[in-house]
Amino acid sequence: MMNRKLGTNGPLVSSIGLGCMGMSGAYGQSDDKESIATIERALDLGHNFLDTADYYRLGHNEELISQAIKGKRNKAFLSVKTGQLVTAAPDGSMAPGPVSGHPNHLRNAVFYSLRRLKTDYIDLYTPARVDPAVPIEETVGALADLVQKGLIRYIGLSEASAESIRKAAAEHPITALQIEYSLWSRDIEAEVLPTIRAFGIGLVAYAPLSRGFLSGEIRTPQDLKDSRINMPRYQDENFDKNLALVEKIKTLATAKGCTPAQLAIAWVLAQGDDIITIPGTKRIHYLEENLAAENVPLSREDLQSIEAIVPAGIVSGTRYPERFMNALNR
Template identity: 80%
Template sequence: MGMSGAYGPSDEREAMATLERALELGHNFIDTADYYNVGHNELLIGRAIQGKRDKAFLSVKTGQLVTAGPNGGMAPGPVHTHPDYLRHAVFYSLRRLGTDYIDLYTPARVDPDIPIEETIGALADLVQKGVIRYIGLSEASAESIRKAAAVHPVTALQIEYSLWSRDIEAEVLPTIRALGIGLVAYAPLSRGFLSGEFQKPEDIKDSRVNMPRFQGENFYRNLELVNKVKAMAGEKGCTPAQLAIAWVLAQGEDVITIPGSKRIGHLEENIAAAQVQLSGADLASIVAIMPAGVVSGTRYPERFLGALNR
C-alpha cells in the first residue's frame, strides 16, 4: 500500500528494488489490493514478479471502493462484494499482476448489504475454477467468520494486530483458532508509530494526521509508551520496530505479519525481527509496560469504525 502513495509520495524505483530484495531474502508473502491507487500497486507487483511467479505468494484484497480523501489522497468508500462484482474484479487483478492465479483472495471488509454466505459462495466458485487458491477474510467479526467457514474453508483472516491493537484476543482470535484459520496481522507497528521515528505530531506529513492515535494529547501519551518500548529494545539489542514485530510473531505459529515496508532498509530491519528471541519473561515485561487497551485513541477515524468487526 505504501508503495502506491498511501503514506505520502513513493519512489517506484525503490519500491521495485524492495520487492526484489524481499524475494531474494525468502520473504514470499506479498500483500496488495485492487484499490491501492486504482490498480497501480498490482501493476507494480506484476512487474516485480515477472519471471519469478513461483517465488511469490500473492495476497489480494478486493471489494473496497475508494473516494477522494481529505488531503488529496484516496479514502475508503463503500464496500461492495456482490458475487458478480467479485467475478469481474478478480480477472482485472490477474491481468494487472500478469498471472493466471491468485494465491489468497480476500474481501477487504464484510459487505453489510450482501450475506457473507453469498460472497464466500462466489469465491468458492473461483477456487473451483483454479483462478484463486485460497479464500481469506479481513476485519470480520467472529460471527461472520463462522458463517463464512460453514460455506467453504477460510484460510486466513487479515486484521490489525499489534501491541496497540489487541481487540481480537477476546473473541476473534479464539474463533479462528478453533476453525484452523491463520492470522495475517497488518499494521504491526501501528502505522509506524511503534518504530519510534515520530517525536511530535508535526512529524506526520500524510494521511496519518487523520488518525486519532497520531493527534494532539493522544500522540504524546502514546509517545511515552513508545519510549518504554525503545528502552526495552535497547536492552534486547534490537530496534523498537523489531521488538514490536517479534512480539506479534511470538503470539503463535499460526500468525504472520505484514509490516508495510516500502524501502530496502526498512524491509531488512523488519525481516530481521524474526531473529529476535523473546523469552517468557520478555513477553511478560512487554505486556507489563504495554497492557491491552493502554493506547490512546482509536485505530481509525470515527467514520471508518463501522466497517470493522462486521
C-alpha cells in the same frame, strides 16, 4: 528465514511478509524503482508473502508488483484484497467509499487483478471488509466458485467479526483472516482469535508497527505529512501519551539489543505459530530491519516485561477515525 503454515490446511509462507500499500502513495511520496527493488529484495531473501489490494491507487500497486515478480512468479505468494470501492474527492483525489462483497463485483474484480498482476491465479483472495448488505455466505460462495475455476487458490477474510467468520467457514474453508494486530491493537484476543483458531484459520496481522508509531522514529505530529494525521492515535494528547509508551518500548528494545520495530514485530510472532505479519515499507533498509525481527527471541520473562509496560487497551485513541470504525468487526 522462517516459514509458517497459513492455517491448518494452507500453504507454507514466510512468517514476515511485505505490505505493499505504502508503495502507492498511502504514506507520502514513493518511488516506483525503489519500491520494485524492495519487493525483489524480499523475494531474494525468501520472504514470499506480498500483500496488495486492487484499490491501492486504482491498481497501481498490482502493476508495480507485476514488474517485481516478472520471471519469478513461483517465488511469490500473492495476497490480494478487493471490495473497497473508492470515490472522487472534491480536490480530485480518491477517497474510500462503500464496500462491496457482491458476487458480481468479485467475479469482475478478480479478472482485472489477474490482468494487472500478469498472472494466471491469485494465491489468497480477500474481501477487504464484510459487506453488511450481502450475506457473507453469498460472498464466500462466489469466492469458492473462483477457487473451483482455478483463478484463486485460497479464500481470506479481513476485519470480520467472530459471527461472520463462523458463517463463512460453514460455507467454505477459510484459510486466513487479515486484521490489525499489534501491541496497540489487541481487540481480537477476546473473541476473534479464539474463533479462527477453532476453525484452523491463520492470522495475517497487518500494521504490527501501528503505522510506524512503534518504530520509534515518529517524534512529533509534524513528522506526519500523510493520512495518519487524521487518525486519533496521532492527534492531540493521544499523541503525547502514546509517545511516552514508545519511549518505554525503546528502553526494552535497547536492553534486548534490537530496534523498537523488531521488538514489536517479534512480539506479534510470539503470540502463536499460526500468525504471520506483514509490516509495510517501500525501502530496502526498513525491509531488512523488519525481517531481522525473526532473529529476536522473546523469553517468557521478556513477554511479561512487555505486557507490564504495554498491557492490552493502554493505547490512547482508536486506530481509525470514527467514520471508518463502523466498517470493522462486522
